[in-house]
Amino acid sequence: MHSITNTYDVVVIGAGHAGTEAALAAARMGARTLILTPNLDRVGFMPCNPSIGGPAKSQIVAEVDALGGAMAEVADATALQARMLNTSKGPAVQAIRLQCDKSLYAIAMKERVELQPNLDLVQDEAIGIALTTGARPQVAGVTLRHGGQIACSTIVVTAGTFLRARMVSGESSHAGGRAGDANDQQLSASLADIGLRLKRFKTGTPPRLDARSLDVSVCELQPGDEPPRWISRNGAKGGIDQISLPSADSGIFSEPVWLGGRWQVPCYQTATNEAAHEIIRANLHRAPMYNGSIEGTGPRYCPSIEDKVGRFADKTSHPIFIEPEGWRSHEVYVQGLSTSLPADVQHDVVRCVRGMENARITRYGYAVEYDALDATELLQTLETRKVEGLFMAGQVNGTSGYEEAAGQGLVAGANATARSLGTPELILSRTDSYIGVMIDDLTSQQFSEPYRMLTSRAEYRLILRSDTADARLAERAHAAGLISEARAHTVATEQQTIASIQSELGSIWLGDNPRHAAALQAEGVAPANRSLTALDVARRPHTSLEAVLRALQTLEMWKGEIPAGITLERTQIAITYGAFIDKEEREAERHRRAAEDRLDPEMDYTLVRGLRIEAQQRLNANKPLTVGQAQRTPGVTPGDISALLVHLSVARATR
Numbered sequence: 244m245h246s247i248t249n250t251y252d253v254v255v256i257g258a259g260h261a262g263t264e265a266a267l268a269a270a271r272m273g274a275r276t277l278i279l280t281p282n283l284d285r286v287g288f289m290p291c292n293p294s295i296g297g298p299a300k301s302q303i304v305a306e307v308d309a310l311g312g313a314m315a316e317v318a319d320a321t322a323l324q325a326r327m328l329n330t331s332k333g334p335a336v337q338a339i340r341l342q343c344d345k346s347l348y349a350i351a352m353k354e355r356v357e358l359q360p361n362l363d364l365v366q367d368e369a370i371g372i373a374l375t376t377g378a379r380p381q382v383a384g385v386t387l388r389h390g391g392q393i394a395c396s397t398i399v400v401t402a403g404t405f406l407r408a409r410m411v412s413g414e415s416s417h418a419g420g421r422a423g424d425a426n427d428q429q430l431s432a433s434l435a436d437i438g439l440r441l442k443r444f445k446t447g448t449p450p451r452l453d454a455r456s457l458d459v460s461v462c463e464l465q466p467g468d469e470p471p472r473w474i475s476r477n478g479a480k481g482g483i484d485q486i487s488l489p490s491a492d493s494g495i496f497s498e499p500v501w502l503g504g505r506w507q508v509p510c511y512q513t514a515t516n517e518a519a520h521e522i523i524r525a526n527l528h529r530a531p532m533y534n535g536s537i538e539g540t541g542p543r544y545c546p547s548i549e550d551k552v553g554r555f556a557d558k559t560s561h562p563i564f565i566e567p568e569g570w571r572s573h574e575v576y577v578q579g580l581s582t583s584l585p586a587d588v589q590h591d592v593v594r595c596v597r598g599m600e601n602a603r604i605t606r607y608g609y610a611v612e613y614d615a616l617d618a619t620e621l622l623q624t625l626e627t628r629k630v631e632g633l634f635m636a637g638q639v640n641g642t643s644g645y646e647e648a649a650g651q652g653l654v655a656g657a658n659a660t661a662r663s664l665g666t667p668e669l670i671l672s673r674t675d676s677y678i679g680v681m682i683d684d685l686t687s688q689q690f691s692e693p694y695r696m697l698t699s700r701a702e703y704r705l706i707l708r709s710d711t712a713d714a715r716l717a718e719r720a721h722a723a724g725l726i727s728e729a730r731a732h733t734v735a736t737e738q739q740t741i742a743s744i745q746s747e748l749g750s751i752w753l754g755d756n757p758r759h760a761a762a763l764q765a766e767g768v769a770p771a772n773r774s775l776t777a778l779d780v781a782r783r784p785h786t787s788l789e790a791v792l793r794a795l796q797t798l799e800m801w802k803g804e805i806p807a808g809i810t811l812e813r814t815q816i817a818i819t820y821g822a823f824i825d826k827e828e829r830e831a832e833r834h835r836r837a838a839e840d841r842l843d844p845e846m847d848y849t850l851v852r853g854l855r856i857e858a859q860q861r862l863n864a865n866k867p868l869t870v871g872q873a874q875r876t877p878g879v880t881p882g883d884i885s886a887l888l889v890h891l892s893v894a895r896a897t898r
């Protein structure tokens with residue numbers, strides 16, 4: 244049982260996806276941590292689709308897992324369905340997507356928070372931030388609506404879509420952070436008083452339907468994978484027990500299927516049509532985003548149906564996915580039909596869609612408009628430049644998505660702890676993680692719409708695969724106190740195995756020789772028609788490493804054990820894509836050396852000799868944190884960067 248103290252190292256405001264990871268990370272690292280939320284029944288709550296993962300997002304979740312976070316394990320445990328996406332493409336863009344039970348996910352995440360030592364959980368609302376005075380003020384405490392003031396050395400704000408939030412559906416609009424939750428006025432005012440730049444963003448959600456009113460026999464079935472694949476390390480090793488409930492005894496999800504050792508439920512696909520688009524077009528003037536009652540910008544990669552119909556006038560149909568929200572829920576999520584059109588229009592549109600002709604809406608779709616921080620106010624630690632000890636993470640930084648929020652939360656929680664306890668910072672970069680790419684983007688560029696992670700944002704996506712998250716991050720996670728020694732050791736051993744198999748195979752020669760050919764053919768591997776190393780043989784397209792190793796065992800050329808599970812899989816990928824991976828590694832190393840050179844955030848660029856006036860102005864306005872960010876500043880030329888590098892080397896030599 245925790246005792247509530249009055250002084251904390253880290254106070255986390257908000258218990259959504261950023262808040263839970265921030266608080267868990269801080270507490271794991273030994274900080275006395277408090278997490279606050281106005282509603283303890285909505286810890287880790289998913290207000291939109293209860294789905295975790297997908298392209299670029301599953302990579303972030305794998306990184307959160309590698310850093311000891313909870314999201315991957317909770318999603319693996321509470322998944323109703325698992326699918327691997329992009330299977331026809333290369334490993335850099337393959338992604339696991341899990342459809343979770345919304346209620347069980349929140350219950351399991353709350354339990355993780357409750358069981359975490361050093362972490363107190365309190366239902367209350369932060370209404371103000373107390374600061375010391377000075378040129379760069381410091382956090383002194385947080386003021387609560389009910390519980391008075393609490394002293395703390397750092398705060399992580401993870402208030403999601405709640406700041407000055409307004410929910411809109413058609414002509415109706417009222418204050419609120421998401422359906423069922425009040426909005427937040429005072430915290431937003433407190434952040435504005437500090438002088439932080441805020442902007443207005445919006446996001447939206449589709450209506451939910453009663454599954455029993457749908458005819459899915461006319462829709463395309465989307466079954467789960469057999470076997471299912473899991474995002475967490477423990478899940479991939481078969482170490483995560485499913486948390487489930489007996490399924491509902493009626494409706495389309497009443498008969499789950501036993502697939503690959505897991506009960507899974509199917510999803511269904513249908514599509515909009517011209518009739519639905521016609522209704523939308525006829526009512527666009529009643530859509531808040533078209534009639535001017537919403538000023539915020541929405542997510543480009545998750546647009547509302549009215550936005551899609553308005554923007555892509557030539558398209559006669561858009562895909563719609565019918566997805567379950569829980570084992571004991573008859574409500575389904577309707578992916579692709581996000582809308583803030585009035586209720587009567589939502590009703591008519593839904594009923595035009597194949598399979599939904601008799602659909603009953605249980606909850607109407609709506610949009611929410613909220614304040615988000617201009618994240619160029621932040622350092623790479625996610626601490627605000629203006630206030631020492633004040634960190635921000637998640638949707639409040641202008642991102643969209645549970646996964647993006649979790650990744651930022653973990654980094655902010657770790658760095659709030661580092662600031663509080665005086666331990667080293669955790670700075671991730673573009674070359675070591677998707678989380679690093681996201682934070683670098685957010686802190687260096689102005690985004691005029693919610694930021695969503697995409698594989699195309701990462702320059703080194705072949706090395707930033709989900710399966711390398713442990714290898715990339717375990718050592719740093721352990722050094723920061725985020726994962727145990729035992730886990731770091733297991734990852735290091737696995738890496739040694741992968742490296743030694745590659746090196747041994749590189750020294751075994753297979754020739755155009757009947758004995759070698761017979762052993763390979765017996766395992767279904769095409770023989771070597773000239774002298775090749777076993778590594779070259781295993782590297783050929785569609786060649787199974789396991790089969791090559793078995794052939795080598797037959798030939799008594801391989802004495803080691805054949806690895807199993809994720810080690811075998813990771814070795815296979817490392818071998819198959821070895822040449823491309825090596826090339827990318829070399830480029831990443833060059834980038835690391837050139838671009839990760841840190842700059843003083845207070846630097847005065849008018850003092851840099853040889854820098855053009857435009858570059859001085861741009862850099863003084865942006866105050867880049869690294870040479871890489873300076874390089875990516877619009878209006879800054881390679882010549883300016885050369886001048887900057889000369890300036891830095893002279894300054895360092897004379898220091």
Ligand SMILES: Cc1cc2nc3c(=O)[nH]c(=O)nc-3n(C[C@H](O)[C@H](O)[C@H](O)COP(=O)(O)OP(=O)(O)OC[C@H]3O[C@@H](n4cnc5c(N)ncnc54)[C@H](O)[C@@H]3O)c2cc1C
Pocket residue numbers: 256257258259260261262279280281282285286288289290291367368369370401402403404405420421422427430446447448545581609610611636637638639642643644645648
């Ligand atoms: C209607 C809606 C639709 C969405 N649609 C999409 C979508 O289509 N795609 C997508 O990727 N994402 C969508 N999202 C966003 C998704 O919910 C967020 O990306 C994700 O939840 C962000 O996590 P977070 O931790 O930053 O914030 P949240 O999960 O929102 O958590 C915020 C937390 O802060 C708490 N809080 C707020 N103010 C205070 C305070 N003053 N004191 C204490 N606690 C406070 C809240 O109670 C909550 O616990 C949608 C969100 C909403 C509301």
